[in-house]
Amino acid sequence: xxxxxxxxxxxxxxxxxxxxxxPDNKFSDSLTLFHSxxxxxxxxxxxPIQHTDDHLIEFSEAxxxxxxxxxxxxxxxxxxxxxxxxxxxxxxxxxAQNQQLEHKxxxxxxxxxxxxxxxxxxxxxxxMLRNEANEQSENCCTNGLCSHEILHDGETDSHAKAxxxxxxxxxxxxxSWWCKGDISDQHKHDxxxxxxxxxxxxxxxxxxxxxxxxxxxxxxxxxxxxxxTSVQILxxxxxxWMKEHKKLNIYVEPRVMGELLSESSYFNFVQTWxxxxxxxxxxxxxxxxxxxxxxxxxxxxxxxxxxxVPPIVSFSLGSLGFMTPFHSEQYRDCLDSILKGPISIxxxxxxxxxxxxxxxxxxxxxxxxxxxxxxxxxDRGISSxxxxxxxxxxxxxxxxxxxxxxxxxxxxGSTAYSLGAGGSMVHPQVPGILFTPICPHSLSFRPLxxxxxxxxRVQVPFNSRSPAWASFDGKDRKQLAAGDALVCxxxxxxxxxxxxxxxxxxxxxxxxxxxxxxxxxTQSVEGxxxx
Ligand SMILES: NC(=O)c1ccc[n+]([C@@H]2O[C@H](COP(=O)([O-])OP(=O)(O)OC[C@H]3O[C@@H](n4cnc5c(N)ncnc54)[C@H](O)[C@@H]3O)[C@@H](O)[C@H]2O)c1
Ligand SMILES: Nc1ncnc2c1ncn2[C@@H]1O[C@H](COP(=O)(O)OP(=O)(O)OP(=O)(O)O)[C@@H](O)[C@H]1O
Numbered sequence: 001x002x003x004x005x006x007x008x009x010x011x012x013x014x015x016x017x018x019x020x021x022x023p024d025n026k027f028s029d030s031l032t033l034f035h036s037x038x039x040x041x042x043x044x045x046x047x048p049i050q051h052t053d054d055h056l057i058e059f060s061e062a063x064x065x066x067x068x069x070x071x072x073x074x075x076x077x078x079x080x081x082x083x084x085x086x087x088x089x090x091x092x093x094x095x096a097q098n099q100q101l102e103h104k105x106x107x108x109x110x111x112x113x114x115x116x117x118x119x120x121x122x123x124x125x126x127x128m129l130r131n132e133a134n135e136q137s138e139n140c141c142t143n144g145l146c147s148h149e150i151l152h153d154g155e156t157d158s159h160a161k162a163x164x165x166x167x168x169x170x171x172x173x174x175x176s177w178w179c180k181g182d183i184s185d186q187h188k189h190d191x192x193x194x195x196x197x198x199x200x201x202x203x204x205x206x207x208x209x210x211x212x213x214x215x216x217x218x219x220x221x222x223x224x225x226x227x228x229t230s231v232q233i234l235x236x237x238x239x240x241w242m243k244e245h246k247k248l249n250i251y252v253e254p255r256v257m258g259e260l261l262s263e264s265s266y267f268n269f270v271q272t273w274x275x276x277x278x279x280x281x282x283x284x285x286x287x288x289x290x291x292x293x294x295x296x297x298x299x300x301x302x303x304x305x306x307x308x309v310p311p312i313v314s315f316s317l318g319s320l321g322f323m324t325p326f327h328s329e330q331y332r333d334c335l336d337s338i339l340k341g342p343i344s345i346x347x348x349x350x351x352x353x354x355x356x357x358x359x360x361x362x363x364x365x366x367x368x369x370x371x372x373x374x375x376x377x378x379d380r381g382i383s384s385x386x387x388x389x390x391x392x393x394x395x396x397x398x399x400x401x402x403x404x405x406x407x408x409x410x411x412x413g414s415t416a417y418s419l420g421a422g423g424s425m426v427h428p429q430v431p432g433i434l435f436t437p438i439c440p441h442s443l444s445f446r447p448l449x450x451x452x453x454x455x456x457r458v459q460v461p462f463n464s465r466s467p468a469w470a471s472f473d474g475k476d477r478k479q480l481a482a483g484d485a486l487v488c489x490x491x492x493x494x495x496x497x498x499x500x501x502x503x504x505x506x507x508x509x510x511x512x513x514x515x516x517x518x519x520x521x522t523q524s525v526e527g528x529x530x531x
Pocket of ligand 1: 297299318320321323375413414415420421473474
């Protein structure tokens with residue numbers, strides 16, 4: 001006889017009770033039950049309830065309830081054990097019969113009797129199980145459930161097959177995409193069609209994206225890196241060409257307008273803006289943005305647009321150029337084909353960052369959100385103490401950063417500061433947020449990549465020795481005092497950048513050419529070899 005430990009206490013509360021699990025042990029089950037009740041009775045008798053003390057009466061009632069519950073539990077368990085034993089006995093009997101039949105050269109399916117669906121269903125009925133168990137043991141398949149129907153596939157008659165299909169069908173389900181916080185089902189998409197419960201990816205979220213103009217672009221904004229004579233000369237030449245050969249309207253920043261006009265009054269047709277309000281409406285006027293500079297100029301251009309961003313075409317005039325795939329020497333051919341379209345683009349996700357001050361009365365009282373294309377960094381600034389930052393993901397505590405700080409990066413920014421701090425390089429079209437510590441004072445703080453739909457909160461605790469500092473794409477440093485928090489999530493407005501070939505090709509080329517990724521001389525064939 002085997003016994004199994006159940007997670008229960010004996011009636012007197014003496015730890016785990018050891019209960020028998022075989023049907024042969026119904027007797028010892030009853031014995032246990034008997035002992036339990038007896039123990040409770042004894043306890044009740046010992047209790048001085050004669051002294052009409054209200055508390056003692058209440059206590060004795062409670063004990064009675066416990067005794068009743070224990071009795072019910074023991075009965076239920078004994079019933080379940082009897083049932084399990086019955087199933088096991090039947091299964092073994094059938095297996096023995098099958099073996100006998102196979103010995104005689106008969107297929108087990110031949111012994112199938114006339115079984116109808118009702119009987120099959122009835123056979124699972126517990127009452128029938130108990131009543132018919134003994135009768136059935138001798139005649140396989142004449143009554144109740146035959147395990148051949150479930151265990152053997154294909155050899156039964158069509159009726160039994162239908163019954164079998166009915167019993168084996170998988171539960172159906174549906175997978176869908178939904179937007180967090182979206183109460184209506186407006187943004188819900190079914191992404192998987194299912195048949196018999198098999199999950200199949202219906203589509204990829206990050207396909208190569210192609211932009212096709214439906215009407216000709218008419219207005220171009222040109223943005224340039226400051227303090228560079230070569231950029232200034234190229235800018236003037238490009239604007240002239242776009243006006244004369246493409247009849248385009250041109251916008252530039254006020255600084256560039258001054259530079260152009262100081263060169264010649266010819267550039268009077270170029271437009272600019274006077275104040276912030278006009279900048280906010282730029283996206284409604286501009287069809288295309290052209291940048292002349294390095295990655296910093298692309299970041300600068302993106303930061304001008306606090307909402308939707310027009311497609312950006314970036315000419316490389318810097319040292320690295322991860323986001324600047326076009327060569328300025330061939331700008332005419334390049335702009336020619338871009339203005340015609342279609343263009344391959346990379347949709348670069350941005351993060352929106354809210355600084356929430358401890359002094360704010362509620363979570364909605366925030367400063368203007370700041371959009372970043374690369375990353376937001378929370379660091380110790382000029383303080384010589386460790387930064388102490390509490391990090392939460394969707395309101396669950398994640399970890400405490402103790403070190404120089406933390407980088408929350410987009411996948412576009414994965415090749416920038418996050419890379420320098422040991423984060424992975426991620427294709428810009430992979431949706432996600434990189435969680436990269438800066439010089440953590442811990443041996444096990446590996447960088448993470450979180451899904452794009454999460455909201456991350458970084459809080460400066462009240463016991464922090466110094467304030468922290470947040471910076472956005474390497475700019476706009478803001479102090480975070482004790483109790484202040486920075487809340488980041490993906491922004492709804494990505495930055496579409498034109499690709500030279502396509503997003504994957506451009507990304508791989510930039511890590512190879514820009515960072516010399518995995519550059520190593522190839523080993524010569526001469527030398528020792530495995531034969
Ligand atoms: N230790 C570091 O690696 C470190 C430190 C500070 C800032 N930065 C990066 O500099 C960025 C600001 O750039 P900037 O040009 O205004 O400042 P910058 O003039 O100091 O140049 C920073 C360098 O980072 C490169 N860079 C920028 N974005 C990149 C990207 N997405 N992928 C690969 N390289 C990229 C630029 O080409 C440039 O060479 C910040 O967003 C931050 O990522 C890196
Ligand atoms: N239009 C602009 N107005 C003000 N600042 C700008 C503008 N364009 C770029 N910057 C700033 O100028 C700096 C240098 O720009 P960028 O990275 O484009 O050139 P770079 O440093 O020569 O290139 P690289 O970083 O590849 O060597 C960056 O900090 C960027 O933010």
